Amino acid sequence: MSSDKLLSVENLAVEFDTYGGTVQAVRDVSFAVDAGETLAVVGESGCGKSVTVQSVMGLIPMPPGRITSGTAKLRGRNILGNPIVGGEDIRGAEIGMIFQDPMTSLNPTMNIGDQIAETLEVHRGFTAKQAFNRAVELLEMVRIPEAAKRAKQYPFEFSGGMLQRAMIATAIACEPAVLIADEPTTALDVTIQAQILDLMNDLKRDTNMAIILITHDLGVVARMADEVAVMYAGQIVEKGAVDDVFYRSAHPYTLGLRAAMPVNDREAEHRLTPIDGSPPDLFHPPKGCGYCARCPAAMKVCNDVVPPEFAMSDTTDHFSRCFLQHPESSAVRLDGLYRKEVSA
Amino acid sequence: MWRYTAKRLIQGVITVWFIATATFAAMHMVPGDPLASEKAVSAEIRANLEAKYGLDKPVFQQYLIYLGNLARGDFGISFTQKNREVNDIIREHFPVSATLGLLAVTFAGLGGVLWGALTALYRNRLPDIIIMFLVILGISVPSFVVAAISQLGLVNLNNLLGFNVLPVGGWGTVSHMIVPALVLGLSTMAYLTRLMRSSMLEIINSDFVRTAKAKGLPPTRIFTKHQLRNAVLPVITVLGPAIAAITTGGFVVELVFAIPGLGRYFVEAVQQLDYTVIMGTTVFYGAFLVFMVIAVDVVYGLIDPRVRLD
Numbered sequence: 001m002s003s004d005k006l007l008s009v010e011n012l013a014v015e016f017d018t019y020g021g022t023v024q025a026v027r028d029v030s031f032a033v034d035a036g037e038t039l040a041v042v043g044e045s046g047c048g049k050s051v052t053v054q055s056v057m058g059l060i061p062m063p064p065g066r067i068t069s070g071t072a073k074l075r076g077r078n079i080l081g082n083p084i085v086g087g088e089d090i091r092g093a094e095i096g097m098i099f100q101d102p103m104t105s106l107n108p109t110m111n112i113g114d115q116i117a118e119t120l121e122v123h124r125g126f127t128a129k130q131a132f133n134r135a136v137e138l139l140e141m142v143r144i145p146e147a148a149k150r151a152k153q154y155p156f157e158f159s160g161g162m163l164q165r166a167m168i169a170t171a172i173a174c175e176p177a178v179l180i181a182d183e184p185t186t187a188l189d190v191t192i193q194a195q196i197l198d199l200m201n202d203l204k205r206d207t208n209m210a211i212i213l214i215t216h217d218l219g220v221v222a223r224m225a226d227e228v229a230v231m232y233a234g235q236i237v238e239k240g241a242v243d244d245v246f247y248r249s250a251h252p253y254t255l256g257l258r259a260a261m262p263v264n265d266r267e268a269e270h271r272l273t274p275i276d277g278s279p280p281d282l283f284h285p286p287k288g289c290g291y292c293a294r295c296p297a298a299m300k301v302c303n304d305v306v307p308p309e310f311a312m313s314d315t316t317d318h319f320s321r322c323f324l325q326h327p328e329s330s331a332v333r334l335d336g337l338y339r340k341e342v343s344a
Numbered sequence: 345m346w347r348y349t350a351k352r353l354i355q356g357v358i359t360v361w362f363i364a365t366a367t368f369a370a371m372h373m374v375p376g377d378p379l380a381s382e383k384a385v386s387a388e389i390r391a392n393l394e395a396k397y398g399l400d401k402p403v404f405q406q407y408l409i410y411l412g413n414l415a416r417g418d419f420g421i422s423f424t425q426k427n428r429e430v431n432d433i434i435r436e437h438f439p440v441s442a443t444l445g446l447l448a449v450t451f452a453g454l455g456g457v458l459w460g461a462l463t464a465l466y467r468n469r470l471p472d473i474i475i476m477f478l479v480i481l482g483i484s485v486p487s488f489v490v491a492a493i494s495q496l497g498l499v500n501l502n503n504l505l506g507f508n509v510l511p512v513g514g515w516g517t518v519s520h521m522i523v524p525a526l527v528l529g530l531s532t533m534a535y536l537t538r539l540m541r542s543s544m545l546e547i548i549n550s551d552f553v554r555t556a557k558a559k560g561l562p563p564t565r566i567f568t569k570h571q572l573r574n575a576v577l578p579v580i581t582v583l584g585p586a587i588a589a590i591t592t593g594g595f596v597v598e599l600v601f602a603i604p605g606l607g608r609y610f611v612e613a614v615q616q617l618d619y620t621v622i623m624g625t626t627v628f629y630g631a632f633l634v635f636m637v638i639a640v641d642v643v644y645g646l647i648d649p650r651v652r653l654d
Contacts, residue, residue, distance in 0.1 A: 059557055092560030099558075104551040107570050109577075109648055118569075119559045154649040170559065 004076075006210050007056075007095075007178050008032035012070030012080070014048075014055050017063060021283045025051040027234040029070075033210040033227075035177065040213045040221040040242070042257070043231035046279060049214045052231075053180045056080065057097055058090075074177070093123040096171030100183040102163035106155040112139070112166050113151030119173045138169040142199060161192035165199065172203060178210045179203075185220065197223055218261050222246065227317075230254050233280050233290030240318030248338035250312050250320035252295045255336050289323070297334040299323060312340050349642055356634040363630035364414060367623050368407055376617050393423060410623070419624030424616050430624035433609055438628070440515060441598070441605035445591035447521055448529035452590065453583060455533040457576055460540020461567075464548060464575075475537065482534030487593070491527045491600040498523060513602040524601040528594055532586045536579055544575040573647070580644050584637035592629060 014026040026048040033039045041049045054060050056072045056079070072080035079090050091097075099105040107115055116138055117131035126134065132151065139147035142165040155163060164184060171179055181200065185193035197220065204211055213224055221228055221242065228246075229239040230253060238251035249255050256275040263270045277294040280286050289295070292302040301323050310325035312318040323329055324337060393399070398406055413420060419430035459479075463472040498512050511520050547553060548571060556570045595607030606625060613621035645651045 057558055059554060090560070091558055097555075097558040099551060099555060101551060105555045107552045107556070107574065108650060109573050110569065111649070118561060118565075122559075122561055122565070156650050167555070170555075 005032035005034045007072070007074050007212075009052070009056060009072045009080075010070055012052060012055065012072065013068045014051050014060065015066045015068055017066070023282045024285050025234055025282060026055070027285065029231070029234070029236055031229050031236065031239065033178065033212060035210050036204065036208045037226045038204065038211040038213055038224050039227045039229060040215060040225035041229045041231055042215055042218065042221055044216060044279065046282075047231045048234040049231055050182055053097075053182060053212060053214060057095060057180065059097075089123070092119045092171075092176075093174045094176055095178045095180060096174070096176040097180040097182065098164070098167045098171045098184050101187045102160055102167050103155075103187065105167060106163060108155055111152050111154050112158065116151075116166065116170045116173055119170060123174045134173070135169070138173055139166065141172075141203075142166070142169045144169075160188055161195065164188060164192075164196050168196075168199065168203070172207070172209070175207060176209060178212065180212045180214075182214045183216070184213070185217075186215070193220075200224070218246075218257060230257070233285065234282060235290060235321065237291065237322070238318075238320045240312065241316060244312065244316060244318040248312065248318070249336065250310075250318065250325060250338045250340075251291075251322045252297060252324070252334060252337065253291045255334070256294070258336075289321070297324060297332055297337075299329060299332060310340075312338070345642070345645065348645070349638070352638045352641065356631075356638055359634050360627065360631045361411075364411065364623070364627045365407075367626045368410055371619055371623060372403055372406075374617065393421070414627065419628070420620035422613075422618055422621050424613075424618045424621075430620050433621065434606065434624065434628055437604055437606040437609060440603060441591065441594055441607060442632075444521060444525055444528060444598070444603060444605060445587070445594055447525035448590050448594075449532070449583070449587050450529075451525055452529035452532035452536055452586065453579070455529070456536025457540050457572075457579060459533070459537040460579075461544050461572060461575065463537065463541045464544035467545065476541075479534040479537050482530050483538075487527060487531065488596045488600060490530055491524075491597055494523055494527055495600065513600075515601075515603045520603075524597050524603060527601075528590060528597045532590055536582070536586070539582065540575060540579050543578045544571065547571050547575045550574075577644070577648055580640060580647065584640035587636045587640070588633045591633070 008030075009032065010030045012026055012029045013024070016023045016025055029048070029052055031039060031041075041052065043049050051060065051065075055065070055067055058079075060067070067080060070080060071078050074090065074094055106112070113132050113135045116135035117126070117128065120126040120131040120134055121128065124131075136147045136151045139151055144150050144162055144165055150158075150162075155166075158166065168184075179200070184200070185196050188196060200211060200213075201224065203209070211224070213220070215221060225242045227240065228242050229236045230245065230251065231237070232253050238245060238249070238254050240248075240250075244250075245254060246258070249258060253275075256273075259273040260275060262272060275294055280290050280293065286292060286303070287306075288304045289298075289302045289307050292298045295302065305323075307321045307323045307326075309319040309321055312320055312325070324332055324334060325339060330339070398409055401409075417431075419434070422428040422430060422433070459475050463475050466472045495512050498510055502508050502510075502512070510523055511517075514520055552574075553566065553570055556566045561570075592607075594605060595611055597603070598605040598607045606629075609621060610625045610629075612618075613625065
């Protein structure tokens, strides 16, 4: 449907062999991003967010990992499942990636400048000196003061926020078309988090790159995203424009996430409501909807059949994988759930 | 870094002084008399020695004389070998032991890093299983057994081929050194292999190696610049004590391969209560090892930027 987009992932499924059996970490995930767009992928720990993007990057260790189906196309060219060696013209060059914990994500025995320069030497054929000079410029671009001096320092001499800036500088060194940020601000305190997010937004505006942002922080989503994909138990259960997903939430899980989020409003009577229970065992994924066991409005059909994607609008891409969106279940009530208006 | 090195050297001198004092105290607590051993010395030598070392004087005075001589670099004259200065013994035989020891450490270090990295990359596959089996053998079989077996193997090999591939014993050329150095370094190599393997396994799964992959670096570059350099740090840490173990543990290997090293004189001197030779070689070995440990620490600081040498 969206193969004309910059990066499109279709029907991705990833499994891991473990001692306990086979884990179906990602089950039939599709999404796409276009240049200048930010797609946020949200969901709780273990729902397959990181595995999804890491398999696009070819970072899944195989074995034990296995991509059982799907395609990932960058400008129409399939990049998925390339053997490790073949991925090098994509990784770092076309798609840059930053990670959750900047403290451990940089090589402790190599100076910051060299770590940025490395990608330029490998992908752009720069000489060591050219690459290092460019690395200093990149550090200036991510607003690190005294960049020339800082480039010669080592990760232990940087603070967490500065390390994440250095990571971003590394990721964008080759001017990639897509930046994947895997929980980029989870390890940082709130003020630093805001600075990093602003920086990413500015870079997106300046370079027109696409951003795939993985997070479990809905505040970050609201600030950054154009589109949101809500993942649960290895599947995207709701996806759509950020306003659609936030204000016209069409899946009980999205409602649950919203109810569990604190609100910055003293007047509002808002109790934080956790979602009861825990995610399903992905060794034996449920036959039907993954959220069924925790859903306040689960029906008999939810237990047995995987819900298809119900389009929430004729004009947008907003969809929900929930049988409550089926015309025949309109009698089942769930407060706050958005339902497609039935046109006459 | 220079300040750090100077500080460590001063500490080293103090350590050596402790070693010297402890050796001196130990020698005077051991019953017996070097001049009354079976190789009885003539009355003339005995009188000269007693005059020089003041063996009839109070112990504390003897200690001061001993320290004074040490400070001048004079280890004295052997009590039991006629006309042999301890300095001569060290000068003649230490280079042999040191060459053998350093060669063994080089084998152990390079081999340990190489095999350790290899086993980690082939974790739980055939190369890993074979090498780790050999490592267990290398750690548990004592060096005199390995020395004897390797000699036997060499003899058979030389007989089979009809010419000397490598000499079975003796000292002189590089070909004499190879087998004894391998035998001497074997158990350390096995130990370093285990250490390197576990350190490498940790590094392979580390976040920054994942970052290096995400940057699209070729595997060889990831291996050399990101994995090896970080994985080798714990190996370097234990290299100091390893040098100590190898250079002092060389006696057996020197004996089996008929190598004229310092170890033999050291052990013979202990049996004969040859005060000056024991104290001289002990202090000399002590100083050598302290210096090697300092050198390893300084090298560590060069490789790991987090170790601030000041």
